[in-house]
Amino acid sequence: MAEHDALGETTGEASTAITPEGAEPGADRAHRTPLVQRAYQMLHARISNGEYQPDEKLPGEHELAAAFLVSRPIIREALKRLRDEGLIYSRQGAGSFVKVRVEEARAIGFSPVETIADIQRCYEFRLTIEPDHAYYAALRWNGAALEAIAAALDLMRDATQVHRHREDADYAFHCAIAAATNNHYYISSMQALKDHIAVGMKFHGVSLMGPNAGLVGVFKEHQGIYDAIRERDAGAARDRMRQHLEGSRGRIFEGRTLDLSL
16 A cells, blocks of 8 residues: 555555455465556445445446556456455356445435535534544554545545546545444445535535635645544544534535524
8 A cells, every 4th residue: 555645646565565454474466466456446436435336237347447547457356356355246247246235235314405504414414423434444444444545535636636626536535434444334324425425525626616726735634534544543533534524614614604593
């Protein structure tokens, strides 16, 4: 796993820095090459954030190879790793499919976002759970979980460098943190909130494109959360997540929240 600087420049050898818990010494290094890592991380992020739904067929090897700018053998190795981890399954002659996990089979739901007040309510709810996501993720992450967080961070870095805000990568980052807690209640809540969070992130992205553009600063907020989680500093991870969400809400509402008592 490569370490990231403030704008995501990588240092170190991506294929050796993180070893998943339980991995055997001398395990197949084909799984750990940088290109396989990259393809695996991007697919893992798309599965985690719900872009590929349970029982949905993944794109074919040719299509994935073209999308990720890698060869088919690289994609084949990344898919093998996902199968080994129980995230996908294969059907003879039909391709690869996302595996249904128990917590996804009993998905919860929330009323849709209908007003600007609902966006504020969503932020209030997120502030009650996501700081703890970061706290427990810092205590419990394994190699694969940290890689999923880093993959989403990489996508945000790339978007920031071309002055774009990617809501899908942002959501994947927060979902990957929830998944790193190894608590299915947390990840189920984030999946149920996907459409609600997307509305808030869309407004937040617009706020970052104004005359006082804040894309770099927001990326640094995410970088700081990742760094605290990677360093297993649970208290700092929780504080940084809270500060990030409060800052995001403040940028949308320009520091003036609604009175929800009326």
